[in-house]
Amino acid sequence: MSHTTDLIKNVSIAGHGQTGKTTLFERLLFAGGVIPRAETVESGKTVGDSSPEEIERKISIHAALGHIERNGTKINIFDTPGSSDFTGDVILSFRAAEFALLAVDGRSGVQIETIKLWRNLDGRGKPRGIFVTKLDNDQADFDKALADIKEKFKVDPVPVTLPMGSGGAFKGVIDVLHEKAYFVQGEAIEKEGPIPDEFRDTVAAAREKLIEAAAEGDDTLMEHYIDKGSLSPDEMQKGLIEALAENKYVPAFAGAALKNSGIVPLIDFIADLGPGARTAKDLVLDAEGKEQIVPLDPDKPLSALVIKTAYDQFSGKLSWIKIISGKLVADSEAFNVSEHKKERIGKLYTCQGKKLEEVKELFAGDVGIITKSPNLKTNDTIAAADGGFNFVHLRLPEPVHSMAVNATAKKDDDKLGEFLVRAAEEDKTFRYNFNAETKETVISGMGELQINIILEKIRTNQKIEIETHVPKVAYRETITKKAGAEYTHKKQTGGHGQYGKVLLEIAPLPRGTNYQFVNAIFGGAIPKNYIPGVEKGVVEGMAHGTMASYPVVDVEVKIVDGKYHPVDSSELSFKLAARNAFRDAMRHANPTLLEPVMNLTVFVEEKYLGDVMSDLSGKRGKILGQDSSGGIAEIHAEVPQAELLRYSIDLRSITSGTGSFSVAFDHYAPISGRIADDVIKARETFKIQEADE
Ligand SMILES: Nc1nc2c(ncn2[C@@H]2O[C@H](COP(=O)(O)OP(=O)(O)OP(=O)(O)O)[C@@H](O)[C@H]2O)c(=O)[nH]1
Ligand SMILES: [Mg+2]
Missing domain, CATH: 3.30.70.870 (Elongation Factor G (Translational Gtpase), domain 3)
Structure with missing residues (x-):
């Protein structure tokens, strides 16, 4: 069945690894009546973790999509991976969803991925909520988790549900908004009941906080609130919807997904108060190549974006598509704007994990699937007509x-x-x-x-x-002082001989300049038509330096004098002369090896800071700066690439898998001593191997 724009909501469940996202996704589908029973991740039968690699490892690797319906509203839900290795699928879900629900483990509180994801959501101004889960675990503490969020993100989350007890005594949650309790029922869906007396005061205080959040929604509500000291249920609802759509407060939910707890009130909240598809906007490049924000609009002609491509064992190629304007109709024709080609649209689907459900049309705001389209690629723009604009490609971090x-x-x-x-x-x-x-x-x-x-x-x-x-490092060679050399290429082979003499001067150039060729020949010592041959020889000479056969950079090469022979000279003779002259000059110019140095940003919990710093200094790193806030440290450093080839493995072991980093090429820097000797030695065996091949 197809849903129209005002009856669609998209939610992304994201968070640190192993916080219970897939379990929550499963229980939402269960409570939503999509699946007859809820499976555990351990059983390998959840809707969210359905690929062989996910079942084997019991972690999520790909985003999964499912949907439930509440009061006629379709809620599309993305279950995303927690490991930062698969962050691409988290980021695409953030783009496609109007609301992100961050799963937080009630015992661990805010973890490093939580922080990174929070920052990403901040960059998008995306409304978000917190689901504090696993509250059935010993030492799980809802209040402490919220305090942690407050400390790290400087926002005070507003509880919509509260836990009743914790650890072994965890009984369920209270819906503060509707003033009802939900009791754990083992394998079954949680059961509604009256709020136990012992929680009345905490609920009243939480309700007050919720009303304040609602009043923030708009100015008239604020006036009412100040006048009357309270808001009516309708006013409260209106205020909470508006304030959340504008990202003015962060709702917090308590639960234990594995116990089916906290699920029903969460669905109620999203269905009634969560931001709807219409609040979404997206980014396009217009005809002039300028970025423009476009609002989601069902009344405009069709435009849609391919957000993901997956290959399923049974269904073949799946192109996930988010409709931004108009509607996409099955068995129709549209344009692939990115390819300037007509795109034949065959069958359309929505899905519950890997199970596809055919639909006739998809309206703006919805996410669906086109199967077996050979031409569609992720980031392609589909539209009613060709030209005009393209959706901006999804921005992802660079590989590390x-x-x-x-x-x-x-x-x-x-x-x-x-x-x-x-x-x-x-x-x-x-x-x-x-x-x-x-x-x-x-x-x-x-x-x-x-x-x-x-x-x-x-x-x-x-x-x-x-x-x-391990990939090889692209070393370079350069010189550190001026030098000159003279070389005569001379060969007498019966008839035509070869003759060319060049005198070169080479000098160091600033780092990053690469190469400059200067022709300083006066009075025709070498005729003009041989100069290109000279330059070719220089370029060839620079391709393999004299130290370890790496390319030579940052050198000015000046041809100052030479000699030619009216019969025997040729471009080839001058090329060979120049190549040899360059190599001779280089040997006298105090050559040195250069290595690529990377700009590194490391992101770790503060308790690992010392270990990370000392590891970096052992890696010849230069610390440029360091920032700490809310228990998380960010370190900026310059580190030779050769030391970073296995850094993701090293950092993982130092930080028990919690640290992360980004890295980008920065500059080339000289190396000497043992480090340079090792590089030269390693290259010798490499050269021998090459010669063998
Ligand atoms: N006690 C308890 N365990 C839970 C709860 N929810 C999830 N778990 C367990 O926590 C582990 C991780 O659960 P997942 O749902 O796979 O967590 P995830 O966040 O999807 O993991 P990734 O996708 O790999 O990041 C599993 O062993 C679950 O059974 C809960 O409410 N209570
Ligand atoms: Mg998962």
Whole structure:
């Protein structure tokens, strides 16, 4: 069944790893009547974790989509992965949803991913709520979790539900808004009942806080509240809707998803007070290439965005699509604006996890699926007509972990290539590229786990035998002082000889300048038509430095004098002379190796700060600055790339998997002593290998 825009809401469940998101998703579908019984993640049968790799590891790896209906409103729900390796799917769900629900473990409180996700939501101005779950665990503490949020995010969450007891004594939750209690019923859906007397005072205080949040919703309500000291239920509802849509307060919910607790009042809240599809906006690039905010609008012609591509074992290629304006109709024709091609729209679906449900149309605000379209790619814009605008591509963090990979048998190269194309389409944080300099195919992503899962798929699903190794570092060579050299290329071979003499002067240039060629020949010592040959020789000479055969950079090369022979000279002679002259000059110019230095930002809990800092200093890192707030430290440093090739693994072990980082190339810096000697030595074996091949 299709729902119209005003009857659609999209919610993303996100949060730190293992906080119970998939369990919550499962219980929402159960309470919503979608599935007859709720499964546990351990059973491997949940709707959320349905791929073989998720079932095997008992963690979420891909976003899952499902929906429930409450009072005619369709609530699309995304269950997203908690591991930062799969952050791409979290970010796409944030784009597609009007409301994010952050799952927080009642015992652990705010964790590092919670903070990163919060920041991402801040950047979008996206309304969000907190679901404090696992309150049935010993030492779980709802109030403490909220205090933690207040301390770390400087916002005071407003409880919509409150727990009754905790740990072994956890009995259920109280819906503060509707003043009802919900009692745990084992495997069954929680049961409504009156509020036990012992909680009356806490509920009254919480209700007061909720009314204040509602009054913030608009000025007239605030006046009423100040005048009367309270708000009517209708006013309260209106105020809470408006204030949440404007991200003015953060509702907090208590629960224990595994015990089906806190689920029904959560659904009620989202259905009645959560931001609706109409509050969404998106970003397009207009015809002039300028970014424009566009509101979601059912009354405009069709526009839609492909938010995700997945390949399912049974259903084949699935293109997830969010409708931003108008409606998408099955068996129709639209335009793929990104490709400037007509797009034949066949069947349309919504889904409950991997189970597809056919629909006739999808209205603005809804998220659905197009199957088996060979042309659709993630980030494509679908519209009623070609041209005009394109949706802005989803912004994702840059990869931080890389691995070089090659098929053991040459015949598998193409198959491996095809798989990598598909993997990169499925997860936009995963990249692959052939590095022509190091002659390696390097795959990169957000962490070791993501890369290992891809490698495993290559080996087991694709049955391709592969070899992997740490990617090579692209070192450079340069010079540190001026030098000159003279070289005569002379060959007498019967008839025509070869003759060319060049005198070069080379000098260091500032870092990053790469190369400058200066022709300072006076009086035709070398005729003009041979100068390009000279430059070619210099460029060839610079391709392989004299230290370890790495490319030479940041050198000015001046041709100052030379000699030619009217018969024997040729471009080739001058090229060879220049190449050798360059190499001779370089040897006298005090050459040095350069290594790439990265700009690193590390994000860790404060208690790990000391260990992270000392590890970085052991990695020849230069600390540029450090910031701490709410128990989380952010460290900025410059660190040689050679030291960071395994950093995601190192940081994980230092921080028990909680730390994260981003990294980007910054500059090249000289190395000397043992470090340089090691690089030169490693290159010697590499060169021998190359010669063997
Ligand atoms: N005691 C208790 N355990 C829970 C509750 N909710 C989830 N769990 C358990 O916590 C573990 C993680 O649950 P998941 O639902 O997979 O957590 P998740 O946030 O989806 O995990 P990722 O997707 O990997 O980030 C599982 O063993 C669940 O059974 C709860 O309310 N109480
Ligand atoms: Mg999960």
